[in-house]
Amino acid sequence: MMATTVDVVNANNEKVDSLELPEAVFGAPLKSHVLHDVVRMQLANRRQGTADTKGRSDVSGGGKKPWKQKGTGRARAGTTRSPLWRHGGTTFGPHPREYGFRVPKAVRRQALCGALSAKAQAGAIRLLESLSLEKPSTKAMRSLLQGVGVRGKALVVLPGRDEVVEKSVRNLPQVRVLTVQGLNVYDILRADILIMTPEGVHTLREVLAA
Numbered sequence: 001m002m003a004t005t006v007d008v009v010n011a012n013n014e015k016v017d018s019l020e021l022p023e024a025v026f027g028a029p030l031k032s033h034v035l036h037d038v039v040r041m042q043l044a045n046r047r048q049g050t051a052d053t054k055g056r057s058d059v060s061g062g063g064k065k066p067w068k069q070k071g072t073g074r075a076r077a078g079t080t081r082s083p084l085w086r087h088g089g090t091t092f093g094p095h096p097r098e099y100g101f102r103v104p105k106a107v108r109r110q111a112l113c114g115a116l117s118a119k120a121q122a123g124a125i126r127l128l129e130s131l132s133l134e135k136p137s138t139k140a141m142r143s144l145l146q147g148v149g150v151r152g153k154a155l156v157v158l159p160g161r162d163e164v165v166e167k168s169v170r171n172l173p174q175v176r177v178l179t180v181q182g183l184n185v186y187d188i189l190r191a192d193i194l195i196m197t198p199e200g201v202h203t204l205r206e207v208l209a210a
Contacts, residue, residue, distance in 0.1 A: 053093025
């Protein structure tokens with residue numbers, strides 16, 4: 001696969017430089033089954049698994065036999081807390097459980113590189129010269145993103161934590177911020193465009209090479 005070169009632009013959407021994306025990260029083959037496995041793992045690990053129901057032995061009451069065994073003409077009944085009765089227990093209901101599972105680290109890395117490569121091939125990676133703001137400002141961040149032509153769902157990838165940027169996008173529902181360390185396949189695939197800085201690209205290469 002040929003190396004992908006992306007223009008680096010400033011806040012006025014003017015080209016100031018260009019950067020060749022590292023092929024080891026942005027030139028990986030796209031394997032849909034690997035992406036599927038990793039996304040399924042991520043979503044499963046997010047499930048809380050706290051749903052719980054009471055069986056017939058957990059419901060209070062029902063200690064007395066409702067009526068005698070024979071001679072009433074009615075069906076036999078041993079407790080009013082049978083699942084067949086109103087206010088009875090639940091049959092085969094959910095109980096707290098852990099839904100999460102793991103896939104090998106090498107597979108997770110392969111999926112991450114595949115997702116990044118797909119965005120690179122689609123031209124959905126925008127490199128900004130700088131993403132720093134003097135103070136938290138939703139208006140300033142919206143203006144910056146619109147100025148560089150960002151539309152739809154955007155994922156801002158930072159080399160490290162930046163509280164000012166994080167606060168500036170909190171009220172932008174279609175913009176999400178992640179650090180390189182927290183980058184994941186699910187959020188990459190959901191985004192229409194990735195916004196990074198050259199520093200973020202270098203940091204990402206170092207993290208995935210480790």
